[in-house]
Amino acid sequence: MKFARTxxxxxxxxxxxxxWVESAISYRKLKKCIKKVEEELSExxxxxxxxxxxxKTAEKNQGAGSDTEDQEEKPFQYVLSPxxxxxxxxxxxxxxxxxxxLLFMIDEATGEPLHAKLSPxxxxxxxxxxLSENITDIRITDEQDDxxxxxxxxxNSLASTNSRSYRTVEVPLISDSQFFxxxxxxLSGLATIQKEExxxxxxxxxxxxxxxxxxxxxxxxxxxxxLQQWRRIxxxxxxxxxxxxxxxxxxxxNNYERAAKGLGNFAAELQKQGLYDDFKSKEGxxxxxKFLNINSELLQGLKFQEINNMATMKILKKFDKRTALxxxxxxxxxxxxTPIPASLARxxxxxxxxxxLATVPQLDDYLCPVCFSIAWRPVxxxxxxxxxxxxxxxxxxDKQDHCPLCRKKVVMEADSDxxxxxxxxxxxxYFPEEVKKKQKENERAxxxxxxxxxxxxxxxxx
Amino acid sequence: xxxxxxxxxxxxxLMAEPVPGITAVPHEENLRYFDVTVDGPSQSPxxxxxxxxxxxxxxxxxxxxxxxxxxxxxxxxxxxRLGRICLDVLKSNWSxxxxxRTILLSIQALLGAPNPDDPLANDVAQRWKxxxxxxxxxxxxxxxxxxxx
Ligand SMILES: [Zn+2]
Ligand SMILES: [Zn+2]
Numbered sequence: 001m002k003f004a005r006t007x008x009x010x011x012x013x014x015x016x017x018x019x020w021v022e023s024a025i026s027y028r029k030l031k032k033c034i035k036k037v038e039e040e041l042s043e044x045x046x047x048x049x050x051x052x053x054x055x056k057t058a059e060k061n062q063g064a065g066s067d068t069e070d071q072e073e074k075p076f077q078y079v080l081s082p083x084x085x086x087x088x089x090x091x092x093x094x095x096x097x098x099x100x101x102l103l104f105m106i107d108e109a110t111g112e113p114l115h116a117k118l119s120p121x122x123x124x125x126x127x128x129x130x131l132s133e134n135i136t137d138i139r140i141t142d143e144q145d146d147x148x149x150x151x152x153x154x155x156n157s158l159a160s161t162n163s164r165s166y167r168t169v170e171v172p173l174i175s176d177s178q179f180f181x182x183x184x185x186x187l188s189g190l191a192t193i194q195k196e197e198x199x200x201x202x203x204x205x206x207x208x209x210x211x212x213x214x215x216x217x218x219x220x221x222x223x224x225x226x227l228q229q230w231r232r233i234x235x236x237x238x239x240x241x242x243x244x245x246x247x248x249x250x251x252x253x254n255n256y257e258r259a260a261k262g263l264g265n266f267a268a269e270l271q272k273q274g275l276y277d278d279f280k281s282k283e284g285x286x287x288x289x290k291f292l293n294i295n296s297e298l299l300q301g302l303k304f305q306e307i308n309n310m311a312t313m314k315i316l317k318k319f320d321k322r323t324a325l326x327x328x329x330x331x332x333x334x335x336x337x338t339p340i341p342a343s344l345a346r347x348x349x350x351x352x353x354x355x356x357l358a359t360v361p362q363l364d365d366y367l368c369p370v371c372f373s374i375a376w377r378p379v380x381x382x383x384x385x386x387x388x389x390x391x392x393x394x395x396x397x398d399k400q401d402h403c404p405l406c407r408k409k410v411v412m413e414a415d416s417d418x419x420x421x422x423x424x425x426x427x428x429x430y431f432p433e434e435v436k437k438k439q440k441e442n443e444r445a446x447x448x449x450x451x452x453x454x455x456x457x458x459x460x461x462x
Numbered sequence: 463x464x465x466x467x468x469x470x471x472x473x474x475x476l477m478a479e480p481v482p483g484i485t486a487v488p489h490e491e492n493l494r495y496f497d498v499t500v501d502g503p504s505q506s507p508x509x510x511x512x513x514x515x516x517x518x519x520x521x522x523x524x525x526x527x528x529x530x531x532x533x534x535x536x537x538x539x540x541x542x543r544l545g546r547i548c549l550d551v552l553k554s555n556w557s558x559x560x561x562x563r564t565i566l567l568s569i570q571a572l573l574g575a576p577n578p579d580d581p582l583a584n585d586v587a588q589r590w591k592x593x594x595x596x597x598x599x600x601x602x603x604x605x606x607x608x609x610x611x
Contacts (some may be wrong), residue, residue: 370524
């Protein structure tokens with residue numbers, strides 16, 4: 001299927017909000033613009049075939065042993081220069097507009113285009129352009145347009161070619177400005193949508209965090225039960241790695257397809273484990289529903305940005321193919337203003353993990369780094385690293401003075417003052433089961449220390 | 463004695479999130495004993511080779527470091543004929559917060575950066591210092607001969 005159709009179908013059928021669809025890249029309109037550029041160019045004999053032949057010839061000539069900078073040897077250049085860019089101090093409250101320019105290299109003496117295999121009419125046309133500029137003595141470079149332009153721009157203006165007695169003339173085109181203007185304003189519209197969406201979802205996450213936090217504050221058996229439920233839900237959520245794959249070596253952002261699969265798996269797993277409606281608090285089911293909604297809306301945002309990015313890429317490629325102007329090589333400038341699909345996911349996911357997931361402490365964040373079980377009872381060394389008391393005893397017995405995490409010599413000096421009481425209270429409150437279990441293990445290990453390995457056996461017999 | 467939780471968790475994680483270029487599989491009858499393979503790092507003389515190692519977790523692990531040994535013959539200044547490895551984190555610089563995966567990554571890094579000034583295989587280190595190109599060539603040949611699967 002043609003991309004234009006696929007794109008339109010996505011926009012119409014994927015359930016995006018109306019104002020999103022209205023702000024999407026207008027692929028058809030841009031295509032028409034390209035057609036106009038094509039017509040303009042071929043009117044003056046600079047159609048795609050001619051231009052690519054010109055480039056090829058230039059490359060060949062250059063291959064023949066010249067070691068000059070390739071910039072200067074190009075027969076023409078198509079540049080997107082910032083339009084009306086003022087001093088750097090000026091605040092950029094609006095995105096920079098780009099003015100596309102087609103610049104031809106003309107021999108100053110003869111008025112002949114460089115490396116040009118052009119029809120006589122086109123040569124004549126360019127010659128005329130050069131002449132008219134001689135008369136008015138306007139050099140088509142940025143600093144002429146704007147005397148305050150910063151000096152780094154000047155480098156790109158091909159001014160150096162003058163010393164080789166070539167100069168540049170601008171071929172005036174109209175439709176290409178229209179093309180890039182349209183594309184640019186659409187991209188900045190998309191960026192605005194992304195920002196709004198980020199704001200909206202973030203505030204939803206915050207509201208939800210408050211609800212879940214209230215529901216799970218351990219005070220009675222009801223809230224303790226719900227705390228366990230939410231902990232399992234969030235564990236599953238993290239394990240599903242919906243929007244980001246977090247392997248320690250390279251965390252990467254998932255694309256829409258992977259994220260959609262991840263979210264599907266998460267929902268299926270909730271179902272399987274019966275977590276949907278097993279809440280003691282009556283707000284529980286509704287809150288979980290909201291959580292899933294936030295995630296699917298995020299997914300929609302990801303998809304919308306993805307298809308628009310695809311449309312942008314395709315239309316730029318088409319522009320190049322039809323005109324041979326080489327716009328995509330300059331497109332980096334435009335893409336700096338393009339919203340990156342992953343950035344919405346990144347922002348909202350950060351919100352989810354900092355606010356929502358943080359309301360329900362996860363065991364993984366309170367493990368002793370030596371035995372990998374809950375750091376009970378927690379001993380905070382002078383370097384602020386926390387270990388369970390059992391591992392600390394073993395380290396001290398082995399006369400290992402170095403902190404396992406930072407190697408500071410702080411292990412031997414630790415005593416009962418290093419017990420972290422407030423963390424103890426916290427762990428007991430949020431992880432009662434794990435604390436109880438670890439307490440038993442510690443007691444058994446201490447017994448083994450006193451009575452030897454047989455302690456285990458005896459206990460079991462008794 | 464039951465397997466400590468720490469070892470169970472490490473093993474689970476090694477299986478669930480394997481390190482690229484490294485495998486470690488515990489023996490069924492002894493879960494403290496691992497069959498390990500490490501791929502030679504790219505742009506090293508060991509590139510293209512897959513090296514077999516054995517790794518054993520002593521009773522007082524993680525208070526003491528794992529015991530690791532190359533089984534595949536390898537030409538390296540810090541690895542001797544018996545496959546023993548001269549690596550600080552396996553000895554004096556061991557910390558109980560290090561893990562099997564971090565140790566194996568260190569070993570893989572050692573293949574990428576041999577250190578002839580702190581040798582275990584003295585003859586290899588000698589040659590490495592005298593004629594590095596020839597030593598690297600030998601390491602390459604040994605890799606081709608012994609470490610290709
Ligand atoms: Zn511990
Ligand atoms: Zn420390």
